[in-house]
Amino acid sequence: MKCWELRTVASVLIVMGLVGCGPKPVATKPLPPATYAVAAEQNVPLTINTFGNCVTVADVTLQAQVTGTLTRFAIQQGALVKEGDLVAEIDPSPFQAALQEAKGSLDSAQAQLANADVTLQRQQQLYKTKTIDLADLQSAEANQLQAQGNVLSAQGQLANAQINLAYCTIKSPITGKAGIYMVDAGNLVTASKTELINIQTIDPIYVDFTVSENDFNTIRKYFTNGELPIEVTIPGAPDKVIPGKLTFINNSVASDTGTLSLRGTFPNADALLWPGLFVNVSLILTTVEKAVTVPSMCVMVGQTGPYVFKVNADDTVALQPVTLGQRRSDFAVVTKGVSAGDRIITAGQLGLVTGKKVTPTLWQPPAPLPSRQDAAK
The missing domain is CATH 2.40.50.100 (RNA polymerase II/Efflux pump adaptor protein, barrel-sandwich hybrid domain)
Structure with a gap:
């Protein structure tokens, strides 16, 4: 082998050795995954939620x-x-017989009255000619009055017999x-x-419920036109919302419980509501226009109050204190701290800190569970 070839091979070996002795690349740790929901604007009813029971109108x-x-x-x-x-x-038979007897008594009393009238007229003529004395005239007048009373009594007995006969036929009021x-x-x-x-009575039907005395002023504020909408759901069919109207507020607060009784009236042609049935009640006071809402699971509560985690544009998260309005089982209204379009973490908040970077994935709400009626099909 020539000298220059040996130098070339040695140079290659030296370079390979230097490369092999260099630092090894460090593996990058994957970012933690996080699901988020987008804060949305929607019209949200302002409600007072409670429970009540159905009461028949009559x-x-x-x-x-x-x-x-x-x-x-x-x-x-x-x-x-x-x-x-x-x-x-x-059985009307005894009362039909009593009616006939009453009719006969009336006929007899009327005949006696007619005879008494004739007798009185004759006695009055005789008294004018001095044929009879005053006592005979007065006796005739008394007999005529007694006959009139007998007719009135017989008429009352006849009316009573007719009423009793009618009572044998019992009709629904x-x-x-x-x-x-x-x-x-x-x-x-x-x-x-x-x-x-x-x-x-089934249709319509009442729903009676109570609210705290602390809600009275709020209800009175919105109860200006004499009625407020109410929605009720049956525990066995929560997806079926039945609308009605608030039609009565009691005139006093129960001092022992601090509650106020209210009543709603509901059309019930399909008989979904039944007397004695307990229902969930939502009294709708007004509707908040363009309210910012997030899924309820987004909201956490700390020592300083409720908060959420926002996902910034660079996929870092930030703790954001919020002020809540109406809150329901599936969503909460945020009146301060979140704007429509913000990305809000839905799960795993306890492992997050401000500035931590995540791999965000859009949260998909679960499919609704089938109702009891659907499950039975």
């Missing part, structure tokens, strides 16, 4: 108004009835839903004592 328990044998019910248990529908019947039979057909029922069946 609750009527029909009783027998005459004593007799209950012959039949004209409706089924649980049936929907209208005002004026026949509900039950009591309201439109509503019937309950169970409280007595079976064939039994002897007693006037003003035996209960027959209960009927309750």
Whole structure:
């Protein structure tokens, strides 16, 4: 091998050795992932949330108004009835007989009155001619007055017999839903004592609820036109919102509980609301226009109050104190500290500090759970 070739090989070996002895590259630590939601603007109802129970508008328990044998019910248990529908019947035979007797008594009393009138007229003529004395005339006048009283008494008995006969036909005084039979057909029922069946109005229906006395001034402030909208949901079907209106505020606060009773009225043609059913109530006072909202999970609470973590343009995070307005299960209204379009961390806030860089990923809200009715299909 020539001399210059040896020098070249040696030079290559030296360079390779120097390269092999140099510092090794350091691996870059990956940035922690973080999900974020974008603060949005939306119109948010300002509500007072509580719970209440459904109350029927009218609750009527029909009783027998005459004593007799209950012959039949004209409706089924649980049936929907209208005002004026026949509900039950009591054997009318004794009352028909009493009516005939009352008619006969009236006819007799009227005949006696006609005879007394003729007698009085004759006695008056005889008295003018001095044929009879004053005592005979006065006796005729008294008989005529007594006959008039007998007619009035007979007319009253006839009217009473007609009323009692009408009481044998029992009709519904309201439109509503019937309950169970409280007595079976064939039994002897007693006037003003035996209960027959209960009927309750279903449509419309009331929802009674209470609020804290601290909310009274706020409610009174917005209760200017005589009504406020209300929304209720049934615990078994939270996705079904039923609208109504606030129609009554009680005239006093309960001193023992510090609460105020309110009542809403709801159309209920589909009978979703039922007397005695407990419901979730949202009294809507007003609507906040273009409110800034973030998912509720974004909001943390520290020693100085609520805060969120913003994601800056360079993907670093910053702790941001906030002032909250209306807060619900799925979102919160931020009145100060966050603007629409800000990226707000949704999870893992406890491991973050201001200035820490993250790999942000847009948060996807979970799909809603199927309702109990859908799950049963």
